[in-house]
């Protein structure tokens with residue numbers, strides 16, 4: 347049997363878990379040649395870990411912070427958690443987390459010692475024989491002779507039998523070519539249009555190794571009633587790393603993010619830095635500062651009934667998956683990937 351080409355768009359956690367599950371499945375791995383296109387220069391998406399340009403050892407999670415697991419998900423994804431904990435990719439949070447509310451009893455917080463991006467990389471590494479093209483931005487999908495012709499922003503074209511989109515839903519709805527008409531004919535476009543995300547900015551403050559950074563009684567804290575900030579952490583301490591350089595990460599409140607969503611991170615950076623210094627006085631001089639806009643941060647309204655994924659077309663196959671179809675966290679993305687793989691098995695094996 348000649349394998350079919352499956353293009354997976356995006357290299358966030360949903361894509362990475364899909365790649366891992368397909369590659370580890372003896373029958374599915376024979377069906378598909380996997381190709382990942384990612385518009386950024388590295389993997390991770392909203393679970394990526396950023397390095398200070400001035401110190402490669404100083405890293406910070408500007409997006410996802412914790413793997414917070416309810417007892418239900420701990421049981422449902424027990425084999426994944428066992429593997430991540432045994433391999434040391436995931437550890438129990440040791441420091442004090444202040445102010446996280448409304449969690450089911452028995453919920454546990456885990457952290458990735460090397461940053462949440464290392465989890466995405468782990469799943470991608472599990473998947474042998476996946477071709478990953480970074481800096482490759484899909485802009486158009488056109489149906490040609492019963493297959494998808496995928497075109498990048500810079501005009502490269504390639505033919506695929508199957509396509510799986512894992513980017514935030516509004517970004518899928520910006521694709522050109524035959525995608526929008528196909529989604530309308532499948533009767534899913536209206537529901538996709540209803541999927542909504544919050545917007546936030548993240549600020550990363552990197553300090554040189556050896557510089558004294560004040561102690562606080564928490565490693566991470568949720569903030570309530572502040573006009574700008576919602577969350578602050580000492581990122582290295584949060585990741586159970588006490589030695590080495592320190593990075594402070596702050597996330598803005600959603601209302602602030604939405605009000606300022608059309609501003610550029612460069613334009614906001616100095617204002618945010620000054621506000622961060624008011625919030626956390628006595629921080630030393632920074633080695634470097636990064637400001638990141640998350641236009642599509644977390645899902646506030648998911649696809650009706652949270653199906654995990656939707657079928658945009660069967661011939662040629664077009665699937666849409668990711669947190670927009672479940673919940674905006676690690677377990678939601680694992681659920682989405684698992685449901686995609688179950689569907690592929692039922693269709694192709």
Ligand SMILES: Cc1cc2nc3c(=O)[nH]c(=O)nc-3n(C[C@H](O)[C@H](O)[C@H](O)COP(=O)(O)OP(=O)(O)OC[C@H]3O[C@@H](n4cnc5c(N)ncnc54)[C@H](O)[C@@H]3O)c2cc1C
Nearest residue numbers: 356358359360385391392410411412484513668674675676
């Ligand atoms: C500030 C913040 C804090 C969060 N905190 C937590 C937390 O503590 N715990 C938790 O579990 N979750 C948290 N989340 C949510 C979690 O990060 C997301 O649910 C998860 O990362 C979504 O993964 P994904 O693979 O579905 O999508 P994404 O990570 O968004 O991946 C999609 C990928 O597609 C790429 N892409 C988009 N368009 C194109 C295109 N046209 N061509 C090619 N590539 C494209 C993007 O660059 C991206 O890499 C947080 C998110 C944010 C932003």
